[in-house]
Amino acid sequence: MxxxxxxxxxxxxxxxxxxxxxxxxxxxxxxxxxxxxxxxxxxxxxxxxxxxxxxxxxxxxxxxxxxxxxxxxxxxxxxxxxxxxxxxxxxxxxxxxxxxxxxxxxxxxxxxxxxxxxxxxxxxxxxxxxxxxxxxxxxxxxxxxxxxxxxxxxxxxxxxxxxxxxxxxxxxxxxxxxxxxxxxxxxxxxxAPNMRITPVWPDNRRFAVALSHDVDRIPTWTITKVRRVMRPQGSPYANPIVRSCRLLRSLSCPENWLGNFNYISALDRSYAAASTFFFVSRHRQALDPTYKMTSPWLRRGVATLQRRGCDIGLHGTIPSAGAGGLLQLEKEALESVVDREVLGNRQHYLCYSDATLQLWREAKIKYDSTLGFSDYIGYRCGTGFPFQMHDGDGQTPLLEIPLILMDTVLFLESKQHLAAADAWPVVERHLQEARANNGLLTINWHSSDLHPIDVNGYSLLYIKILNWTQENGGWLASLNQVYNWWTVR
Ligand SMILES: [Zn+2]
Structure with a gap:
């Protein structure tokens, strides 16, 4: 000691x-x-x-x-x-x-x-x-x-x-x-060479990677995305015929129109892992997602996720990060659909202002995973580890699990705009950093971009992250699992 x-x-x-x-x-x-x-x-x-x-x-x-x-x-x-x-x-x-x-x-x-x-x-x-x-x-x-x-x-x-x-x-x-x-x-x-060190992660794993998926839209394919994958630049499939055939196969795969919940949760299972899906329960402004949690097929998707050990978090709307009382209602609406307590939150668009921490506390959010940058990779809180947030006056009970790496930041034209092959060295650097520090790397791969019959290599990049973590002795976990471990440990 x-x-x-x-x-x-x-x-x-x-x-x-x-x-x-x-x-x-x-x-x-x-x-x-x-x-x-x-x-x-x-x-x-x-x-x-x-x-x-x-x-x-x-x-x-x-x-x-x-x-x-x-x-x-x-x-x-x-x-x-x-x-x-x-x-x-x-x-x-x-x-x-x-x-x-x-x-x-x-x-x-x-x-x-x-x-x-x-x-x-x-x-x-x-x-x-x-x-x-x-x-x-x-x-x-x-x-x-x-x-x-x-x-x-x-x-x-x-x-x-x-x-x-x-x-x-x-x-x-x-x-x-x-x-x-x-x-x-x-x-x-x-x-003090004999100082006792308690394991930072379960089973004495060297580091952890927390898996999460913001659910912003249900279908995988849009006209814009089809146009994007047909371009030869950065595509893992250089031959245009191969690329077109793959796209047609992907477009005709039902899973790609149903949210990919079955695909992602089965993928998690094959790595003995689970992940957290952040859903919105309200549509409050034009940029908020438009799907309805009460639709029967979305309920079926949620049931599949829960059956396979994945957990459901709240994807707070854009207005709920700034105006009082909204997030609490959104959390209650989501809880009535998933029929259990919702522990975690991540704001849509990663909206966070001076008012937001207090709003999270009022909505009785147990952990949040909003604090990252929406247009670049980075350690906004100087850490990848979970930590209790400080409001300037004192420590709060709210656990922040900071978001470090997001698929859209890597790939979108308006952001870093990397081809999947060029994104890997960037991702690997952050994995190595987490491994060196016994740390945590929290990633967000949007559910609509993690799908079967991938055409741009982004889903395969996610699988590469799972493989690397497993091969290097890391713990693949959902955010609820990280929250539970960090609070009971
Ligand atoms: Zn979102």
């Missing part, structure tokens, strides 16, 4: 406790707060001290000292140049982003140095590690969405996008919080 001691009991202490609670779960390390360094300490493997200077009192324990920065002052220094720091050691994350730092006197061995200034940011002696990077402030900055609060720009749906970031959008390229968690665990293990 690791003790932590917060020198500063006033301004940042609650936020530091919040961050340490999230990090402890990501690391699989038990942590308790120590209020006084004078007198006998409980049996600890090591002590993490967070503050402005190393205490003068003698402590007979390995110590990780993390220098505290002036958070409120530093957090408003925008826009500024984000610095990357690089490691000298192979088992630590290659690069992390340094947004906040305090002052330390480096010890003998440099572990991390600033990429630009070469200043030593992390150093070690036999039983001490000194860290000038304020890990807790940086994690809080990401998890509390502080950067978004400083950004003044929003798009036409009142959404924050990564290019609006006052400190540059590259901070969202990598899961900085997850890399800090990995770094901190590795350094604590160096100080």
């Amino acid at each position: 690791i003790g932590y001691f917060l020198q500063e009991k006033e301004t940042f202490a609650d936020r530091a406790r919040y961050v340490l609670r999230q990090l402890a779960r990501m690391m699989g390390v038990k942590m308790i707060e120590i209020n006084d360094l004078v007198g006998p300490l409980p049996a600890l493997d090591a002590l993490l001290i967070y503050g402005r200077s190393m205490p003068s009192v003698k402590i007979e324990l390995p110590i990780f000292f993390c220098a505290q920065a002036d958070y409120d002052q530093a957090a408003t220094l925008a826009p500024h140049d984000v610095r990357a720091i690089v490691t000298t050691e192979p088992d630590l994350p290659q690069k992390i982003i340094n947004l906040f730092s305090g002052h330390i006197q480096p010890l003998q061995n440099s572990i991390y140095a600033d990429e630009k200034s070469s200043q030593v940011m992390l150093s070690a002696s036999e039983n001490k590690i000194f860290c000038a990077v304020d890990i807790l402030a940086a994690c809080f900055y990401f998890l509390s969405l502080e950067n978004e609060r400083h950004a003044t720009q929003r798009d036409q749906f009142d959404r924050f996008q990564r290019q609006f970031s006052p400190v540059g959008e590259q901070i969202y390229d990598n899961p900085t919080v997850d890399r800090y968690a990995r770094l901190l665990r590795a350094l604590l293990l160096r100080l």
Whole structure:
């Protein structure tokens, strides 16, 4: 067990406790707060001290000292140049982003140095590690969405996008919080090799991939999509005759007109997995999906999903992310169709504004998976792990399972517009990142784009993700399974 001691009991202490609670779960390390360094300490493997200077009192324990920065002052220094720091050691994350730092006197061995200034940011002696990077402030900055609060720009749906970031959008390229968690665990293990680590995922799996499908429309094929797959550019089927034959087969396959629920749930089963389907239960504005949950054939589709262990979440409408009272009604309408409690939500169009967190809480949503970017891949919360959301004042009970990778972001002309073959290296990089951090990668493949007799290679790419995860010892899970594991663990 690791003790932590917060020198500063006033301004940042609650936020530091919040961050340490999230990090402890990501690391699989038990942590308790120590209020006084004078007198006998409980049996600890090591002590993490967070503050402005190393205490003068003698402590007979390995110590990780993390220098505290002036958070409120530093957090408003925008826009500024984000610095990357690089490691000298192979088992630590290659690069992390340094947004906040305090002052330390480096010890003998440099572990991390600033990429630009070469200043030593992390150093070690036999039983001490000194860290000038304020890990807790940086994690809080990401998890509390502080950067978004400083950004003044929003798009036409009142959404924050990564290019609006006052400190540059590259901070969202990598899961900085997850890399800090990995770094901190590795350094604590160096100080206390016998420290107990509890498994982060069931059956001690190395990482997890959460599978989800927004149900935005029921038929697979539209005129636009038919035109798109007939173009030779980026198609896995270069021969136009082969391509046309495949399209005709796909168009005549009934499953492609019925939502692909049978196909996707059978696919999940063949990997001993399950996934979460997000359905809308209301149509409130022109861009909301138009299908009706009460139609008999959609009820049959839902019954198939439930029978095969998939779960049903709420796909909140666009207006419900901004106006009070709507989401609660949508959740109740969906629950009356699926005949069980709906735990999770993801807003259609990934709509999220300053008001939305409170609306989720009022609708008694247990977990959400909206927080990703609608037009680019990225770690909007600095993490792929589940975490309890912070509303700026304090921790809330709502668990966020951030969305990292979405099919439409990869493929659409208006977004990254990648052919399936070009998208794989992008996807693989994020899988490798999750594996390296014992992390979670949540993906969203729209149900209307995951179908039998694929013509553009997008469904095959999804299957490639399932294969890679299984081959690399990952856990394929639905969002309900991730939620249940994270809350009972
Ligand atoms: Zn949607």
